[in-house]
Amino acid sequence: MKPDVLARSWEGVGGRRRRFWLTDDKGRMIAESLKPGASVAMVAQDYGVNANLLFTWRRQEAAAANGGAPPMKLVPVTIAAAEAPTAAPVAAPEPIGRMEIVLSGGERIIVGADVDATALARVVRTLTRR
DSSP states (O other): OOTTOOOEEEEOGGGOEEEEOOHHHHHHHHHHHTSTTOOHHHHHHHHTOOHHHHHHHHHHHHHHHTTTSOOOOOOOOOOOOOOOOOOOOOOOOOOOOEEEEEOTTSOEEEEETTOOHHHHHHHHHHHHTO
16 A cells, blocks of 8 residues: 555444545545556555445546536547438238139149139149049
């Protein structure tokens, strides 16, 4: 732990010790962690503080600087010329229903509603000639 920063502590319920950091000490740690190339984990380790606690202090300071609002995040935006919407080809609706034809010889023909009538007639003529 750095000698110029001292945590204040007291013994709480169950004999656990709880540390309290002075505002100046927190500010010093936050400032050091914000320096270019600084590692929050290393700064926290130098001061004997959990890195998650140091991250929390940094968030709290950023929120306080914004009047209590969470820090804004900017997102890159690209503006492109508007294209005319193109109409998607409309698919023909699926045929509904089917038909079963039973010939006198016991042959069965099952066709959909979209069957070609000429082709069906040829099949029926061929099967009835046998």
